[in-house]
Amino acid sequence: MIRVVLPTHLRTLARVDGEVQLDVEGPATLRAVLDTLEVRYPMLRGTIRDHGTQRRRAFVRFFACEQDLSHASPDALLPDAVAIGAEPLLIVGAMAGG
Amino acid sequence: MSTVRVLVGTRKGAFVLTSDGKRVRWDVRGPYFGGWELYHLKGSPADPHRLYASQSSGWFGQQIQRSNDGGQTWEPVGNTFVYDGVPGTHQWYDGTPRPWEFKRVWHLEPSLTDPDTVYAGVEDAALFHSTDGGQTWQEFPGLRGAQGPLWQPGAGGMCLHTIVLDPSHPARIFIAISAAGTFRTDDAGKTWRPMNRGLRSEGIPNPHAEVGHCVHRIAMHSSRPSVLFMQKHWDVMRSDDAGESWHEVSGNLPTDFGFPIDVHAHEPDTIYVVPITSDSEHYPPEGKLRVYRSRTGGNEWEALTKGLPQRDCYVNVLRDAMTVDALDPCGLYFGTTGGQVYGSADAGDSWAPIVRDLPPVLSVEVQTLP
Numbered sequence A: 001m002i003r004v005v006l007p008t009h010l011r012t013l014a015r016v017d018g019e020v021q022l023d024v025e026g027p028a029t030l031r032a033v034l035d036t037l038e039v040r041y042p043m044l045r046g047t048i049r050d051h052g053t054q055r056r057r058a059f060v061r062f063f064a065c066e067q068d069l070s071h072a073s074p075d076a077l078l079p080d081a082v083a084i085g086a087e088p089l090l091i092v093g094a095m096a097g098g
Numbered sequence B: 001m002s003t004v005r006v007l008v009g010t011r012k013g014a015f016v017l018t019s020d021g022k023r024v025r026w027d028v029r030g031p032y033f034g035g036w037e038l039y040h041l042k043g044s045p046a047d048p049h050r051l052y053a054s055q056s057s058g059w060f061g062q063q064i065q066r067s068n069d070g071g072q073t074w075e076p077v078g079n080t081f082v083y084d085g086v087p088g089t090h091q092w093y094d095g096t097p098r099p100w101e102f103k104r105v106w107h108l109e110p111s112l113t114d115p116d117t118v119y120a121g122v123e124d125a126a127l128f129h130s131t132d133g134g135q136t137w138q139e140f141p142g143l144r145g146a147q148g149p150l151w152q153p154g155a156g157g158m159c160l161h162t163i164v165l166d167p168s169h170p171a172r173i174f175i176a177i178s179a180a181g182t183f184r185t186d187d188a189g190k191t192w193r194p195m196n197r198g199l200r201s202e203g204i205p206n207p208h209a210e211v212g213h214c215v216h217r218i219a220m221h222s223s224r225p226s227v228l229f230m231q232k233h234w235d236v237m238r239s240d241d242a243g244e245s246w247h248e249v250s251g252n253l254p255t256d257f258g259f260p261i262d263v264h265a266h267e268p269d270t271i272y273v274v275p276i277t278s279d280s281e282h283y284p285p286e287g288k289l290r291v292y293r294s295r296t297g298g299n300e301w302e303a304l305t306k307g308l309p310q311r312d313c314y315v316n317v318l319r320d321a322m323t324v325d326a327l328d329p330c331g332l333y334f335g336t337t338g339g340q341v342y343g344s345a346d347a348g349d350s351w352a353p354i355v356r357d358l359p360p361v362l363s364v365e366v367q368t369l370p
Helices: A008-014 A030-040 B141-145
Strands: A002-005 A020-022 A060-064 A089-093 B003-010 B013-020 B027-032 B037-043 B051-057 B061-067 B089-091 B097-099 B104-110 B118-123 B126-130 B159-165 B173-178 B181-185 B215-220 B228-232 B236-239 B257-263 B271-276 B291-294 B302-304 B322-324 B332-335 B341-344 B352-355 B361-369
Touching: A002 A030, A020 A030, B003 B051, B003 B332, B003 B341, B013 B037, B013 B352, B051 B104, B061 B104, B104 B159, B126 B141, B126 B159, B141 B181, B159 B215, B173 B215, B181 B215, B228 B257, B257 B322, B271 B322, B332 B361
Parallel strands: A002 A089, B037 B104, B037 B361, B215 B257, B322 B361
Antiparallel strands: A002 A020, A060 A089, B003 B013, B003 B037, B003 B361, B013 B027, B037 B051, B051 B061, B089 B097, B104 B118, B118 B126, B118 B159, B159 B173, B173 B181, B215 B228, B228 B236, B257 B271, B271 B291, B291 B302, B322 B332, B332 B341, B341 B352
């Protein structure tokens, strides 16, 4: 089970409270987590990564275990602590005012 | 007694304002989608309970929301807007080529007859439509065939912001793009022609060019669809031949720069604009917020000021932020970048704020309900 923390606006959009818990099949990569997340919450398609290119949206970042994973390959394995659910994957809207 | 429902899109959410036919006491609900930009909301003429809303965010992109109960509850529907084929390039601000890139939906125009059919005007400029209630979207790529590589963005982006459906010719649609101009299809979106003859614009190499004009909005009265009114970047224009040619009707306006233009619900020659000082000073002249009304289809204008601030007012009224209801007397509504929504229940003779302190208002639409 992998824990995902969504930013406020995406929690509202997906109508979830708190963390999302996902059972991800196969290796625990960012791509696998996002694929699983978008299957369960189709309204999140296009909000985190582009519909077509699957590239991360410019103002979205991925943090876990005090590391910035935003620029890691989506096919790299997530930290073990994330893969076993000890730590959450944080999906974060880039810091900005307004 | 009839009721009216005003749909307000703002920089930080949507609001729904309702009143009875007297239009004196108002119920204000919202924000819906708090924190998101709501460029536009509009109800279906064929089913007033069916509403569509364009919800977007610089962080998380585009959403389309749909309501089947008049805005009480909403559900996200399809948000995939993919250009048909390889769209190529348009011009950037400096004239260099720039690839087409989807950014947001500016305007949603539900079909006049089918609640599940809706048109979406987007940035970078294109027209999409859905026939399944917003679940899936398809582009009309023929529009780019009307000299798309020569189009360029206005200050707000290269947006398709106006969609006018012709009630007497179901296959005819007018659209407007900043800064490309007005275009018309007569075959339900397959092919398009620029409809900009008579427009004159400074700031482009050929002021009379076939495309490149910064049209801000066009309006039509449903009883007379061959007559169109246009607020251009500068100049208020009129066409009496369904856009084939235009002539200026700015007349005695204090300035002919502005964004919205609308037609009275029952008087096809009564039109409204909100003059703005200039393209570099987006606020009313002399700090006086004035709606101007012409009862002669242009050229002769009168200032409508009763109830509107006549000193120290420096707000703007954006292109989709004015509308008219279908009651008698006709009601008018507009929203400002200062967060006020003003209403008039007497065709503009007098005004009162419905709500004063919303986020900057992007769009105002109204539904007249039995």
